[in-house]
Amino acid sequence: MNSPFQDSRPRALSVSELNHQAKHLLETSFMQVWVEGELSGFSRPSSGHWYFSLKDRKCQVRCAMFRGSNQRIRELPKEGDQIRIRGKVTLYENRGDFQIIVEHLEPAGLGALQQAFEELKRKLQLEGLFDAARKKPIPAVPRHIGVVTSPTGAAIHDILTVLARRCPAIPVTLYPTAVQGKAATADIVRAIQQAQAHGVADVLVIGRGGGSLEDLWCFNEESVARAIADCSIPTVSAVGHEVDVTIADFVADLRAPTPSAAAEKISPDQREWSRRVDETQARLANAIRRSLQRLDTQMTHLTARLRDPRRELMDKAQRMDELDMRLGKAMTGILGQQELRMNHLKQRLLMQSPSRHLDHGRDRLERMRDKLHDAIRQRLDRHHDKLSHTSQTLHVVSPLATLGRGYAITRRERDGAIIRDASEVAKGESITTRLAKGDLTATVTGVHPPNEPAD
Known part of the structure; x- marks a missing residue:
């Protein structure tokens, strides 16, 4: 409530x-x-x-x-x-x-720098400064290498180390410049122009080591990009690490991921050259030796041809007999192969016969019918067992089974309600008791509470 x-x-x-x-x-x-x-x-x-x-x-x-x-x-x-x-x-x-x-x-502030980068990139791209058609080829074997970078940075050290290992004979000229800060932009442009005026380098490496976007920003300036584009010397951009990308990378004739990689790309490997020279020398000696052997063989062959014509005819006749025998063997072999192939096709035709497939289908149908009968019989047996078990369970819990063990169900005569407590009936009231077999009708002569003994 x-x-x-x-x-x-x-x-x-x-x-x-x-x-x-x-x-x-x-x-x-x-x-x-x-x-x-x-x-x-x-x-x-x-x-x-x-x-x-x-x-x-x-x-x-x-x-x-x-x-x-x-x-x-x-x-x-x-x-x-x-x-x-x-x-x-x-x-x-x-x-x-x-x-x-x-x-x-x-x-x-980094977002503003990135926006400026994208705007300049779009501008120069529309002008065609990034087009592959305008890029100059890098010489396979440079006679003189120019480097535009800081004289105290790691980039020049890495470049010289790689060149000393690969090809120390190539001369290198450093055009020093600042590579960071406000003054670096004009300094880089001046160094590129100085390299052109010097006129000795036939490839120019422009770069520096890694750093933040702000550190590398001088290589994203428009004046530097135009100086690289206008440079008459083939240029290689080598700015930062592999993940760093600058406007100079797009404008230059070749982009290297690092200064060391730039030195690798533009310099020949002297050890590879030495190996190739040795291989070429060996191939040349082998070619001369084979040529002399071929000429000797030709001379021997020509000498052998200067013999009696009747011997030549005899050789030709013997050769004809050999060819005739080879032809006969070849024809016999071909006929044998054709016969084997025909027998094989006959066997395949027999294997594909409809009657064979029908017999196989009948056997499979019989097996499936037997399996179906077995499955139906097994399922019926399972359902029969389940039904028997359910019937036994129902019998155990049935009220009739309880009555059969001597118990009874008593109801009030006036409303048919089952009586569970003696206080539910009054003295003189009629009741009906159901037994396992039949019913009894009686009149209540006394009512005794649970804890009160009967008279």
Whole structure:
């Protein structure tokens, strides 16, 4: 029964329900966001995930960047860095913390550099500066190599090391330049022009070692790109590591993934040359020896031909007999092969005879009929056993079986209700008792509660 003082207040949400609904609302309201701010409270537990806050002068927001996403970040962010992130707004339900799941992270301002890169790339591409048709071929064996790079950087050291190993005879001229900073752009253009004016190099390597996008930016400047495009010397761009791509790579006549790779591409291998010279010398000696042997054989053959004509006729006659015998053997062999092939085709024809297939089908039909009869018989046996078992179970639980063991069912005469308690009938009331065989009708002469002895 309902209480007259039933609580009419609205149902209260559990904390879990509230947090779950808030999380769903946030994730459906914000598909993806870009946020910029100062990195704070950076932590990197053993799981490899990153946890930090992004803040400005007034507010902050918690962020989580899982290992699958942060593995693509080449440089570990530091406390106080100004960064831009892209991610999804959500709620960490266990603590009720509003947070951003970060999918991408970059230094603040990097997006502007990337946009400038793409705009200049499109501009120069439309002008045809990237076309393969305008690229000059790199000499297979350069007589003189020019290098435009820093005299103190790792790039010149790597280039000279590779050239000293592969072909130290090729002279190298360094045209020194800054490769980073505001002054580097004009410095690189000046070095390229100086190499052209010098006029000794027949291939020009332009590059530097790896670094961030900002470090490599001088190789993305339009003036550098046009200086490379206008250079009369075939150019090789060797900027950064394999993953780094600059405008200079597109404009140059050849792009090398690293300065070392550039030296590998433009220089012949002296050890390979020595091996090829040895192989060529050996092939030449073998060719001369074979030529002399062939001439000697021809002379011997011509000498042998200067003999009695009757001997020549005898040889021809013997040769004719040999050919005749070979022809007879060949014809016999061909006829034998044709006979074998015909017998094989006859055998295949017999194997494909309809009567053979019909016999096989009849045998298969008989086997299937026997299997069907066996399956039907087995299924009928299983159903018969199941029916017998069910009948026995029903008999065990049947009320009639209970009556057969001496029990009885008593009902009130007036309404037919089964009597389970003596207090359900009154003295003088008629009752009917069902036995295993037949019924009894009686009148109640006394009613005794369960704990009261009968008279």
